[in-house]
Amino acid sequence: MPTFELDPMMMREIIMDHYANPRHFGVPAKPEEYEKVHADSDNCIDDFDLYLKYENGKVTDAMFNGVACTISKASTDILCDLLIGKDKEKAFYIIDQFLAMIAEKPYDQEALDEALAFKNTGRQAGRIHCATMGWTAMAEMLKKEDK
């Protein structure tokens, strides 16, 4: 097993990078081709829409748009990175690993890549929802796809 440890410096850089320069933030050019779901929070400013495009058994695009705090924006942006190109099974696997990590349960590090920057979110209980809301909303949308 490769031991893959991110130091705090790298974690900070990853989060700030995805917060300041999100790759998947905005409304898709052709929103009608996307599934859409809303996510928001009682105790944070987060209030955004998520978009998912699923074709031929694969996620071909994922985006989100609205108001988001540092934690939710960076985590959702990384989520979009991770999901694009994956089939449904793999997508669920990644989301499950992330949720397990946040809940401080055993998880598969290798599935998470940059999302490992959120490894210690459980220490700030008040912010777990910020870190996970994009992920749980995306999982809901995936469940609805191609039934």
Place this chain on the structure above:
Amino acid sequence: MMFDPYVLRKDFPMIANGIKMQGHPLIWLDNASTTFKPYPVIKAVERYYYEETSNSHRGDYDLCFKMDQEVERTRETVAAFIGAKRPEEIVFTSGTTSSLNLLAFGYASKYLKPGDEILLTEAEHASNVLPWYKVKEMTGCEVNFIPLTEEGRLTVENVRKSLTEKTKIVSIAEVTNVLAYSAPIKEIAKICHENGILLAVDGAQSVPHKKTDVADSDVDFLSFSGHKLCGPTGIGVLYGKYSLLEKMDPFMTGGGNNAKFDMCGDASFLAPPMRFEAGTQNLEGIIGLRAAIEYLQKIGMEEIEEYEKSLKKYAVEQIEKTGNAIIYNHDSEGPIVTFNVKDVFAQDAATFFNSRGIAVRSGQHCAKILMDFLGTVATVRASFYFYTTKEDIDALADAIAHGKEFLDAYF
């Protein structure tokens, strides 16, 4: 007795016992939300369970008789504390929210008619807005807002300009819970009364921090919570002028608020305040509330107000000095500083402070306030009490100065 916050801190187990948060000594700057309880309050509550357990107004034996006396003594203590003329003007509730609901449902929904108007401000707490919207739904009256000044202050001038023929009730906070501006309630009461309008005051953020005198201010109703003034949770007060309480309906009915009751459905209700206190009351809360008020009276409300003013000034100076924050209420009277750390979302800043053991509240504000006055979607609120020290504020200022490291909370 010389006012000394360092001595007073020894009375509070949450401070004296060195409670920690995230491995750091707890720095409690969320006093607008709730306050710590000193030993005399905890002991008083304990005494009820160890030595004085019984119910009130069922008095066939000594313990129960004593309980009734405890309740009435608390009413007297509260009346003296806020300058009410008679203890019967003090109604026990579960807190400010329940006081305001009692007033809205028991009084306003009974007397207001379509076309009548209730005036609030945009800086009110939800508990002083939503009950009035219910009244609007029930009676067809209107709920309108008195404009605030650019900084967020309520002035007599703006109240005067807003009153109309239709206005029946004005309900405002004496001190608001985000910006902490203090409203001139005595002058407002005067112009309300000149126009036959009732003034209801939300005292949740004022009664704990300054001397209150309802006889002098002449407000018609005043609501406040025990837990924000070192008392237990679940106990609060609605003060009302006796003649108005007499006109008011109970919000709840049942045992303890009816004088006569037969199975034919005839009931006649007791006189205030009993009319509004159906069911077994929060007796430990009532006893604890008295202990809390006695504790504050021993310190002196003027001393508390004066000390908190100096703390507020100190906090504004120290936070400004970091050059890393935007403060939204420099000049307000209450012991609250509302701010943002530059380039850091309010919630992220609050999480960072949490990681350093500092408790503050981050919050969003209702759209109007934030657009008109703050120009931001959320702010951080640090609120003080008489046991807050300059060192607590220094710790906050230091955290603000390091605001750029806010993500450290997660590593």
